[in-house]
Every structure is written in C-alpha cells, then in structure tokens.
Amino acid sequence: xxxxxxxxxxxxxxxxxxxxxxxxxxxxxxxxxxxxxxxxxxxxxxxxxxxxxxxxxxxxxxxxxxxxxxxxxxxxxxxxxxxxxxxxxxxxxxxxxxxxxxxxxxxxxxxxxxxxxxxxxxxxxxxxxxxxxxxxxxxxxxxxxxxxxxxxxxxxxxxxxxxxxxxxxxxxxxxxxxxxxxxxxxxxxxxxxxxxxxxxxxxxxxxxxxxxxxxxxxxxxxxxxxxxxxxxxxxxxxxxxxxxxxxxxxxxxxxxxxxxxxxxxxxxxxxxxxxxxxxxxxxxxxxxxxxxxxxxxxxxxxxxxxxxxxxxxxxxxxxxxxxxxxxxxxxxxxxxxxxxxxxxxxxxxxxxxxxxxxxxxxxxxxxxxxxxxxxxxxxxxxxxxxxxxxxxxxxxxxxxxxxxxxxxxxxxxxxxxxxxxxxxxxxxxxxxxxxxxxxxxxxxxxxxxxxxxxxxxxxxxxxxxxxxxxxxxxxxxxxxxxxxxxxxxxxxxxxxxxxxxxxxxxxxxxxxxxxxxxxxxxxxxxxxxxxxxxxxxxxxxxxxxxxxxxxxxxxxxxxxxxxxxxxxxxxxxxxxxxxxxxxxxxxxxxxxxxxxxxxxxxxxxxxxxxxxxxxxxxxxxxxxxxxxxxxxxxxxxxxxxxxxxxxxxxxxxxxxxxxxxxxxxxxxxxxxxxxxxxxxxxxxxxxxxxxxxxxxxxxxxxxxxxxxxxxxxxxxxxxxxx
Numbered sequence: 151x152x153x154x155x156x157x158x159x160x161x162x163x164x165x166x167x168x169x170x171x172x173x174x175x176x177x178x179x180x181x182x183x184x185x186x187x188x189x190x191x192x193x194x195x196x197x198x199x200x201x202x203x204x205x206x207x208x209x210x211x212x213x214x215x216x217x218x219x220x221x222x223x224x225x226x227x228x229x230x231x232x233x234x235x236x237x238x239x240x241x242x243x244x245x246x247x248x249x250x251x252x253x254x255x256x257x258x259x260x261x262x263x264x265x266x267x268x269x270x271x272x273x274x275x276x277x278x279x280x281x282x283x284x285x286x287x288x289x290x291x292x293x294x295x296x297x298x299x300x301x302x303x304x305x306x307x308x309x310x311x312x313x314x315x316x317x318x319x320x321x322x323x324x325x326x327x328x329x330x331x332x333x334x335x336x337x338x339x340x341x342x343x344x345x346x347x348x349x350x351x352x353x354x355x356x357x358x359x360x361x362x363x364x365x366x367x368x369x370x371x372x373x374x375x376x377x378x379x380x381x382x383x384x385x386x387x388x389x390x391x392x393x394x395x396x397x398x399x400x401x402x403x404x405x406x407x408x409x410x411x412x413x414x415x416x417x418x419x420x421x422x423x424x425x426x427x428x429x430x431x432x433x434x435x436x437x438x439x440x441x442x443x444x445x446x447x448x449x450x451x452x453x454x455x456x457x458x459x460x461x462x463x464x465x466x467x468x469x470x471x472x473x474x475x476x477x478x479x480x481x482x483x484x485x486x487x488x489x490x491x492x493x494x495x496x497x498x499x500x501x502x503x504x505x506x507x508x509x510x511x512x513x514x515x516x517x518x519x520x521x522x523x524x525x526x527x528x529x530x531x532x533x534x535x536x537x538x539x540x541x542x543x544x545x546x547x548x549x550x551x552x553x554x555x556x557x558x559x560x561x562x563x564x565x566x567x568x569x570x571x572x573x574x575x576x577x578x579x580x581x582x583x584x585x586x587x588x589x590x591x592x593x594x595x596x597x598x599x600x601x602x603x604x605x606x607x608x609x610x611x612x613x614x615x616x617x618x619x620x621x622x623x624x625x626x627x628x629x630x631x632x633x634x635x636x637x638x639x640x641x642x643x644x645x646x647x648x649x650x651x652x653x654x655x656x657x658x659x660x661x662x663x664x665x666x667x668x669x670x671x672x673x674x675x676x677x678x679x680x681x682x683x684x685x686x687x688x689x690x691x692x693x694x695x696x697x698x699x700x701x702x703x704x705x706x707x708x709x710x711x712x713x714x715x716x717x718x719x720x721x722x723x724x725x726x727x728x729x730x731x732x733x734x735x736x737x738x739x740x741x742x743x744x745x746x747x748x749x750x751x752x753x754x755x756x757x758x759x760x761x762x763x764x765x766x767x768x769x770x771x772x773x774x775x776x777x778x779x780x781x782x783x784x785x786x787x788x789x790x791x792x793x794x795x796x797x798x799x800x801x802x803x804x805x806x807x808x809x810x811x812x813x814x815x816x817x818x819x820x821x822x823x824x825x826x827x828x829x830x831x832x833x834x835x836x837x838x839x840x841x842x843x844x845x846x847x848x849x850x851x852x853x854x855x856x857x858x859x860x861x862x863x864x865x866x867x868x869x870x871x872x
Contacts, residue, residue: 190220198601202320202514206597207604208462211319211517214599218320222518225323226526232281232495233530235326236292238340239275240285240374240427241494242434244483246270246297246444252478255395255448256387258507260299261478269298271541272483273497274374274430277309278329279340284419285426287340288369288412288632290360293379293401294499295481298545301586305503306399307523311368312380312467315357317607319518324350325357343639352648355610356465358656362617365632367409367625367708372781372859373429375440375718376408383501383516384461386509386591387448390584394591396454396461396511398468400445400475406712408859410778411811412632417778425779431486438718438745439484445475458698459613460606464515466613470705472697493541498527506583509591514603533557549578611655616699618657620706624862630660634667646670709862716856717745719781722770724751724804728790731760733818733843737784740849746856751775753798761788772800777808782856785825787818787843795824802827809840812865814855816841816848835867 188196196217203215211218228234245267246260253262260268275292276283291310296303315325328350329342338344342364351357363369371377379401388394410418418425433440447468449461459466487493500523501516510516527536534552536542538559548560553567566574581587618626633653637646647670654661654672661672704710721741725734738748752758752768759765772795777783783805785792795801805828808815817825817840825831830840839855841848855861861868 190217191224199320201318201601201603202518203599203601204512204514204597205595205599207600207602208460208512208606209595209597210512211514212599218518219521221320221323222522223525225326226522227529231530231532233275234526235277236273236275236294237281238279238283238285239273239292239494240430241271241273241487241497242430242440242483243485243487244270244272244439244481246295246479246481248444248479250478252387253389255389255397255446256507257390258299258304258387258505259301260297260304260505261507266300269545270481270483271296271298271493271497272481273494273499274426276340278326278342283340284423286370286410286415286419286423288342288364288415289340290364290369291371291374291377293377295379295401296497296499296503296542297505299505300546301505302546303503303542303544304505304508305499305501306381307499307501307519308379308381308399308401310371310377310379311360311363312378312382312398312400313360313363313613314382314464314515315351315360316354316515317356317463317465317603318514319516319522321354322515322518322522338639343636345640345642345645348637348640348649349642349645352645352652355652355655356607358610358652359465359614359617362614362629362656365629365636366617366621367628368407369632370409370412370415371426372408372410373405373433373718374426375430375433376403376405378402378407379442383464383513384449384511386511387446388507388509388591392583392592394451394509396449396451398447398473400447401442401481402445402475402477404441404443404712405715405717406859407708408711409708412628412635414778414811417776417807421776421779430483433718434483434486436747438747439482441483442481443477444479444481445477447473447475449473456697458696459609460604462511462513462604463607464513465607465610469616469700469703471700471703475705492539496531496536496539497541498523498531498536498539500524500527504588506586506588535559551578612699614656616701616703617706618660620702620704622707622709622862624865625707625709626660627865630663633660633664637664637668643670713858715745716741716781716853718747719745719856720747720749720779721782721784721856722751722775722777722780722804722808723748723784723786724772724795724801725758725766725786725788726752726791726794727759728788728794729758729760729766730787730791730819731762731764731766733787734760734766737816737818737849737852741853744853746853749780751804753794753801761790772798772804777804777813778811780808780813781859782814782816782852783808784816784852785818785821787820789820792821792824796827805830809868812839812860812862812868814839814841814852814858814861816852817843819843833867835864837861837864837868839864 188199202211202218204211247267248261248264251262251264273294276287276289278289279287293308293310295306329347331337331339332346351361381399384396386394387397454461502520533556535555535558551567551569564574583589640646646668650661650665650670650672651674653664654674665672741748749769750766751770754771755768757765757767809830839861841851
C-alpha cells in the first residue's frame with residue numbers, strides 16, 4: 151500500500167493561479183514598441199532623436215550628450231564576442247611607404263620620411279553579416295588599416311565606399327538595427343533585402359547616395375584586392391607650424407576595381423562562401439602581393455566653404471574633378487596572419503587613434519565614432535587593456551600611469567602611478583608639440599548648445615544624381631536590377647512606394663524602371679522633416695565663388711578602372727584525357743608569364759593523360775567547382791579530350807554560365823563539337839571575348855579579353871536569344 155504524501159495537495163485552481171501569475175510576470179518583461187513615446191533608458195522622453203548635441207550647427211559634438219552616449223553605449227554592448235558590425239573579416243600584414251615628403255601638410259613622420267617602411271595590418275570585412283556569413287553578400291566592405299608608426303598607432307578605419315548612409319552618429323544604432331536580421335524571427339542573414347532596412351531608408355533621404363553605391367557593382371567586389379578604400383570623413387593634416395588642411399583619404403588598388411555579377415555572387419556563395427578570404431590568402435601565399443596606392447584630396451582651410459556641399463557631411467564625396475587625388479605612397483600586403491583569432495579577430499581599430507600631424511573635423515558621424523569605438527572594444531575584448539594584445543600593441547614604448555585592470559599584460563616597475571610626481575623623477579613627462587607631443591588643432595569653437603543639423607547638410611540628391619549619371623549603361627542596369635531585387639523582397643507595399651518616390655528625385659528613368667517592375671508609380675512625396683530649425687543661420691556657409699558638382703565624374707565608374715593586367719586572374723583550363731599537351735602548355739606558359747593563374751578542371755580528380763603521355767593534375771572536377779569561381783575559361787585543344795568532356799553535361803553548363811556572365815572564353819583546336827552544343831553557337835553578333843584558336847594571335851586576344859575583365863556591354867546580347 152502506497153504511503154500518503156506529507157505535502158499538501160495543490161488544487162487545479164491554485165495551479166492555474168500560479169501559472170497566471172507567472173504569465174503576468176513574463177508579460178511585464180515583454181515591451182510592445184507600438185504607440186509609445188520615445189524615451190531614454192531612464193524613461194526620459196526624447197525631443198530630438200535625429201541630431202547629437204553640438205556646439206553650434208557645425209560644431210563639435212559635446213561629451214555632455216548623455217542621450218547619444220546612452221544610445222551608442224547600449225548599441226556597442228549588444229553583441230559578444232563578435233563585432234556588432236564588420237564581424238565577417240579577413241586580414242593581412244604588410245607595410246606602407248610614402249613616395250614624397252609631405253611635411254608642407256603634416257607633421258606625421260610616416261608621411262614625411264620616404265625611407266621608412268611603416269608596418270601595417272589591414273582588415274577587410276562585410277558590414278551586416280555575422281562571422282559565419284558569406285563573403286559575397288551585397289554589402290559595403292570595411293577597409294581598416296592600422297599603421298604601426300614610430301609615434302604610435304594610426305588607424306584609418308574606412309570602407310570601400312567613400313560616403314555613408316547617415317549624417318549623424320546618433321542614427322547609427324538605428325541604421326544597423328534596420329539592416330540586421332529582423333528581431334522577431336532572425337532573418338535574413340547578411341542581406342538588406344527586407345522590410346526593416348528599406349523602411350528605415352525610405353524615411354531617411356540622406357541615405358540615397360550611399361544606397362546607390364551599395365546597389366551598384368561596388369557592393370559585390372570580385373576580390374578584396376580589387377576594391378578601393380576610403381576614409382569617408384574629412385580629416386585634418388597639420389604641419390609643424392600648426393597650419394592645417396582638410397583631407398580625404400583614398401586607397402587605389404593597382405589591380406583596378408572589379409566586380410562580379412549578382413547572379414554570379416549568389417552562386418559563389420553556394421560553391422565557396424569563403425571566396426574573398428581564400429582569394430586574399432592564396433594571393434599572398436603565392437607571392438602575388440596585393441598593392442594599393444594612398445591618395446589624398448587636400449583642401450586648404452580657407453576653401454572650406456567653396457563647394458556646393460559641406461565638407462563635414464559624410465554622405466558627400468569630393469569629386470576628383472574639383473579636387474584631384476594626389477598619389478603619395480603605396481601599401482603592400484605580404485604576410486598572412488599566423489593565427490586568425492589572435493590577429494584578425496582581436497585587432498581593435500579606432501578612428502581616434504591618430505598621431506601628431508593628423509586631426510579630426512567636426513563631422514558629426516566621426517565625432518560619434520570617436521566615442522563608440524573605445525566603448526565597443528571594452529565590451530568585445532572584455533578589458534580596458536585590449537591595447538596590450540600583441541596585434542594592437544604599438545611598436546614604440548608605452549609610458550603612462552594607467553594600472554591594473556582585467557588581463558593586464560604590462561609589468562611596470564616602481565612605486566609611482568600618478569602624475570605629476572617627484573618620486574619617479576617626474577616621469578613620464580608631457581611632450582611639447584616640437585618634441586612629438588600631440589596637440590589638438592587650435593580651432594575656434596563658438597556656438598549655441600543645440601540639437602540641430604546645418605542647412606548645408608540638407609541636399610540629399612545632387613550627389614546621388616552625380617553617382618548614377620557617372621555610371622556606364624551596364625552599371626546603371628545593374629543598379630536598377632539590384633534595387634528591383636531588393637524591393638521585391640519587401641512585403642510592405644507602402645515602403646516600396648516611398649523608396650520609388652525617393653528614386654524619382656535621383657533619376658526619373660531609374661524610378662520609372664524600378665516602379666514598373668514593382669507596380670508602383672513614382673509620384674513625388676513630400677520630403678520628411680530634416681530637423682533643421684527655421685531660424686538656423688547658414689550665412690557663414692555661403693561663398694561668392696562656389697565650385698559646383700560636375701555633371702559626371704569618371705572616377706565613379708568602374709568602366710574607367712585599370713584594365714591592363716591579368717595578374718592573379720584565375721583562368722580555368724577545361725580538359726581531359728587526350729588533351730593536346732603542346733598547345734595547352736604553350737598557352738598556359740604565356741598566361742602565367744603575364745601573371746595569370748591557371749587551374750585545371752577535368753571530368754574527375756584523377757590524373758589526366760595527354761596525347762604525348764604527359765600528365766596534367768586537376769585542381770578541380772566539373773562536379774566540385776563552377777565557372778563562377780574563375781575569371782576566364784579555355785576549352786583545351788584535343789579531339790579526344792573534348793569527347794570525354796561531352797560525356798558530362800556539366801561541361802556545357804560550365805561554358806554557358808561563363809558566357810552568361812560576360813567572361814573571356816577561348817576555344818582550342820578540335821573543340822567545334824563542344825562549341826556547337828553551347829549557347830554561343832546560336833549567337834550572330836561579334837564578341838571580342840569569344841576567341842577561337844583559328845583566330846590570328848588568339849593568345850594575345852584572349853589575354854586582352856581577360857584584362858578587360860568583362861564585356862558588360864554585351865550582357866543583353868549574350869543572354870537574349872539570337
């Protein structure tokens with residue numbers, strides 16, 4: 151007989167009551183974001199969530215701005231341990247050497263000593279995706295360079311796009327929250343094609359310039375080695391006499407700026423989601439060191455107001471027709487990291503890491519970043535001593551009175567940890583400007599404490615127009631198709647309508663073409679409030695001699711980039727048993743002499759026996775790779791080889807896909823039977839990137855076609871029926 155329980159029985163009513171109580175307590179933790187006033191975390195209602203607190207409309211952002219600091223502090227601490235943005239990264243070591251002495255502009259020694267090779271560590275990254283996301287997402291790319299100079303570390307923390315989405319740092323958490331996976335279901339990953347991102351964009355016309363850049367082919371680069379880098383903000387260079395110039399930083403890749411097609415990017419993500427990381431690593435391991443030249447746009451302080459835009463506006467660039475880019479030095483990446491986590495993951499960048507001779511402007515986005523980066527490193531790396539990690543450590547000796555803290559590495563002798571002191575002989579002591587001490591530029595700051603944006607920041611469309619008008623016709627088509635794709639993923643019709651209406655301010659034909667595919671008429675909407683006070687005085691921003699934006703700018707189109715080399719371009723040699731070894735080896739040698747990388751693709755990974763009994767070792771089989779992983783294709787000579795290739799339908803698919811993506815394709819001797827089965831055979835137009843071995847100087851024509859990267863101008867002809 152079972153013993154009776156000594157515990158009192160709990161009635162079903164009591165259980166229900168307890169469950170109800172638990173549910174009520176849980177409900178109290180759930181906040182509905184609908185129809186509530188915007189407040190701080192302390193419940194204080196916020197009057198202006200669009201502008202940080204500044205000393206005058208164009209003045210420096212004030213440390214007093216507790217709303218900005220609370221908002222960004224919370225944002226910086228939302229992810230551990232990966233970066234909130236730029237989580238997916240790849241990096242390399244190298245060096246920088248300046249071409250000429252720039253002492254007339256700056257006191258920074260690494261920009262004045264032409265004999266010095268300054269060590270650098272460079273990290274490239276996507277912005278929106280998490281650490282495990284694909285390299286080929288449509289996104290801006292981070293381009294951060296840490297210079298280990300004799301005067302301390304200088305971090306140039308930028309992107310592959312010269313402008314940004316927003317004008318004020320107080321909007322950065324909102325921007326990133328909008329583009330990240332939606333919070334109710336965690337989708338989509340590493341993609342902007344969803345409602346929350348475009349909802350935000352449709353209400354922020356200042357973003358239109360950056361949106362066009364991201365929707366352009368710049369958003370899907372061929373390689374990290376083939377994209378530009380920009381400092382984005384306007385900085386200052388200050389010489390030994392204290393004379394300052396405004397400056398914009400540019401990185402120009404020696405290989406040129408090249409992209410892949412969107413269809414190609416989606417397929418590469420499936421075939422090799424590490425495509426960019428692998429490309430960078432293999433190039434450096436093979437000795438094909440990536441190189442960029444550093445360019446500067448230098449503007450005298452007295453010319454600050456001589457433009458149709460504001461130099462402090464991070465959504466604007468300076469057209470090179472107005473201020474040419476001076477090439478002043480070169481950066482070479484020549485060593486891969488020894489340990490991915492210790493270096494690539496633990497490196498900590500900060501736009502506030504400067505050296506004497508480089509200083510800030512009052513760009514409100516930059517001002518917010520100067521606070522945000524230290525704060526986020528404290529969260530991500532877990533200690534105020536993150537600067538002591540080997541990858542972050544400066545090469546010059548650190549002397550200060552900081553002490554203790556989590557994970558302290560440096561062991562400091564002596565009894566003194568304060569300043570001033572006599573017990574330590576007065577050390578460490580302050581340095582004068584003439585002795586290399588950092589002194590902030592002596593800029594007059596005079597303005598009312600205000601949350602506002604300068605009227606000079608209001609123009610959101612002129613440079614978006616400039617960028618779009620500067621693109622080649624294929625590039626314009628790609629931008630149009632990208633926006634159509636993205637907005638087709640947006641489920642809320644009113645968001646699509648708002649975006650198309652904003653596009654109408656940029657280009658009517660663009661808005662019309664996008665709207666047609668979405669079923670939206672591009673009617674103009676009333677512009678959203680720009681948070682500019684009616685009594686704002688912009689008289690100080692006026693100049694009698696304005697330098698207007700040009701109608702177009704050649705530097706903004708990739709059609710005008712470097713197209714004179716095949717260095718590091720991957721060329722697939724599709725072949726099998728019976729290949730004509732003499733012809734294949736001759737072409738292979740010529741391509742490799744020009745710097746191309748030839749990789750063998752066969753029906754299997756088994757060694758291939760040529761017609762002369764020599765052996766080719768495949769790097770890939772037709773089932774383990776695809777044409778999207780290569781820049782060009784050669785179908786090798788040899789009747790028997792072609793017969794073997796034709797036993798696999800993948801060989802025809804390989805050729806057709808390369809053709810679809812506008813790549814250079816060469817057909818060897820006795821390959822007509824394969825040629826006849828491809829989509830190329832039905833075309834009746836001249837195509838300079840399809841070369842037959844019977845053509846005169848076919849090898850040189852093939853090389854020329856590869857240097858041109860793609861025949862984008864034949865994209866429609868290659869894809870449409872003959």
